[in-house]
Amino acid sequence: VFGAGGGTSSYREAEDTDLIILWGSNSRETHPIFFHHLLRGVRNGARLIAVDPRRTTSAEWADIWLGLDVGSDIALANAMARLIIHNDLIAGDFIARATTGYDEFAQCVEAYTLERAEAETGVPAKAIEEVALAYARAETGMICWTLGITEHHNATDNVLALINLGLLTGKVGRYGCGLNPLRGQNNVQGGGDMGAIPARLPGFQDVEDAAIHGKFARAWGGAEFPMKKGWHLSEMFEAMERRDLRALYVVGENPARSEADQGHAVRLLSGLDHLVVQDIFLTHTAELAHVVLPAAAGWAESEGTVTNSERRVQRVRRALDPPAGARDDIGIICDIARRLGTDWDHPTSEQVWDECRSLSPMHAGMRYSRLDELGGIQWPCPDESHPGTQFLHARLWKEPVEGPRAPFHAVEHDPPVDRLTEEFPIRLTTGRRLDSFNTGVQSNLYTSPLRKSEAIVISPEDAERLGVAEGEKVRVSSRRGSVEAPVGVDRSMRPGLAFMTLHFPDQVETNVLTIDATDPKSGTAEFKASAIRIDRVEEKASV
């Protein structure tokens, strides 16, 4: 929306802000480092509001928890916007000077009365009002979100709905204000920044922009490369299905386990003409591969940089030699290039980085020595005298506004694709726990005193209604498949809501159940909303 995909605020600002809305983010468990900054903010007096279907451990820290129904985020956000407008709490000057599309947006949210929002979200109207007014009236405030917002078929619209709230109240581009997607790994941000997304070149530059394309082509010795954006992950699977995509090179991903509708994904991967996997572990995807390239671990066995959620680029240093046979990513890629007939020599990570700096204006000033000296630098950092940028979009407050104005986007509520019916009456949402990581490739090798085995977590009310007890095996079915899992009973759940993680695919293949309805704009699947049923499993003699 603002031209760059990154959190607008620094961690430090979370410590100094007046109000934080955690929206679709159980960051106490999933972003524990960020949560420490957030807690410092809470101790400094910030109000914390959690918006999440589950009363998560993060929500337990919150002053107010809004337990909305899965997939009703836009209805909630739009109703909040309407209320803010009706109470005349909008940042009028800012909207007039620095934004576009307000009128259309205001007209759109007019339909989202508190009554409608209560009906769509399940959250009492009074509480919605309380949160809306608190956010609008706070001097500074930030909204932070994660996969609860983005793992939906309308992920992009969800994000836009939150950004609208920030624009409406002028809570962006100022210290202590911001709109922040939290990143789940130390370098998710860096991956995107370096162009590992289909429409962008390094530095978030548009691959379809002729001038930019030309700049890269010249720098790369007149190399020819497509001037058209590529496929995102879900599109790749669609292309595999059409047999348009026949060969795949997977680096550090485990799509055989992490994709929605897992059975389908494995069939497609197995049907490829050629599958190459480059990873530090022999993942389930690697087991399907024709060629496996053992890689050095990015965080201990190779040199480079990572970029965290506050856009801070930091150096990573080699502390260990990789085990025999495993190689640095740069070395592997350069060798492949050589086999393909192009000699890139043997660049060091710093040489690769300097090339990136020469092409990506937002990284231009980040010489290795400066990264060392300043303890990392937050982009953009256009030249070597620039200190980096603590928060983004201060330009919107400049007189006159610098650069393009920020657009409002009128977005409409659109419930999850996988409808609840009598046959599939329970809403399953998936997520993660503190001590495990994604599909468990990295984390299941060690033990944790907190770890519980995979379970279908339901409310005490549903457990009673279904006549099942904690630990009892049940059959969980969706329109796509079914798995067996033990029951977990948790007060953080309410009737009609179930929760599973994807950490233990060897025990329970959660993604057999999930729907691969994807957001056309971001390519993310709707992991957060499946319709399921839970059935008791007949007692077996052996049990």
Added chain:
Amino acid sequence: VDIRTAGGPATDEEMGAVDELLGAPTPAAHHLAYGGRAARAQRHLLLPVLHSIQDRVGWVSRGALEYACRRLSVPPAEAYGVVSFYARFALEPRDRETVHVCDDIVCQLAGARTGGGVNCLGLCDRAPATLDEKHPVASPGKPRGQVRILRRAGVVDPESLESYRSHGGFRALSRARELGGDEVIRMVTDSNLLGRGGAAFPTGRKWDSVAKAPAPRYLVCNADESEPGTFKDRMLMEGDPFAIVEAMAIAALATGCEKGYIYIRDEYPIARRRIQDAVDQARVAGLLHIDVEVRRGAGAYICGEETALFNSIEGKRGEPRNKPPFPVQSGLFGRPTLVNNVETLVNVLDIVNGEFSDTRLFCVSGHVAEPGVYEVPLGTPLRALLEMAGARNVGAVLLGGAAGSFLTPGQLDVPLSFDGTRAIGATLGSGAVIVFDEAADMGRALLRIARFFRDESCGQCVPCRVGTKRQEEILERIFDSGEGGSDVALLSDIAQAMRDASICGLGQTAANAIASGLTQLKVLNDG
């Protein structure tokens, strides 16, 4: 919450005990919950909640603890750290009816066998003492000496506001209102009243600092009288509770404190009941302009240390804080706090009424004919006090309790004043005077003191935690062999390390009595 304590869910009885104190929980709403700051703000109720559970059920089960944590938004691991810190809370099943048997220094002299008993119950005037939790007995409380502070104790009906008023009660408060806070502080300063809790800090200076500190401010009355051999504050609270309430009202008036707490040790159930009753009656009668909350300790000597006491009121382990900042700057809940001992506060009544004279309370116990609380003018020779109490064949006196020091028969002419005792390297401390006759087994007494400190060290800082343990071990070794040798030097090294490096007064004084005992008394063959 993902983090749970091992153990089953709380029983209805346990949940009832928690809800009785906190009110019924808001019914579970599936789409909305309030918590956060509001829930965490109740954290300070952790100890009252634990008491409520234990009073009802007899002990604190893991399930009960977990329920309490959920209601108060306290991490269970942290709450476990709190409940296990205090001696009075039981984490294993225990009889609902429990009788505590004291085997501390004084009760030991009176025949209590050492081992397994609890530390001083503050009932030394009727040693050997026991405390029946469910059926406590009030002491007759007959004050002796030249009674001024104690003049109403045993005379007024401690449960009647009218009785207190008919003996001049609440005269000082109305006079204080007429005079105004500044004038009251000036009078307290001019009286040269020194704190009676043990540290002897000028009370007027403390009041002045708090009055000048930014609001909100708190007033705390330290009634955690736990120094072995000390029971004067108990006599005041049991015998003249309204006086303490009135004095707190004056202190709050003069210093601008908005809320008062009185923290009473768990071993004083009758004092606690009477003070609570007095607070309630005074409030109903419109005599109290601030809210005064009665807080109950849970069996921890260290909570008599003012900053540990703050932590305890806040629902934490009673571990002392580093000073500075001092309580007048940052005390209870991080706010400027006036903290005074019971006896100190009661003196203020006479100061305001113009009837003050510098007398002081002494708790005489041990080998005397008439153990009890004696009020004598500061500077009275120790010998005179001992004669009043009927001491004969005195072999030693422990002045100031376990944190004090031993005096020999040759030192009995010392005047009981702050300067007089300092001149011979002793201290008045809490006013405890424990008398040992010539036949007393002083070795046993020293060992009991060592055990006391080892037991009561909060464990926060290494010099004290390790030092008190080693001190006890070495002392046992010395008395087993009957010879000091190099162990005496080792003890002295440990004492020095504890004095220099401990965070609070407990560690700093934990070797005093033992060191003075070993050097002054003939407890060793080679000594």
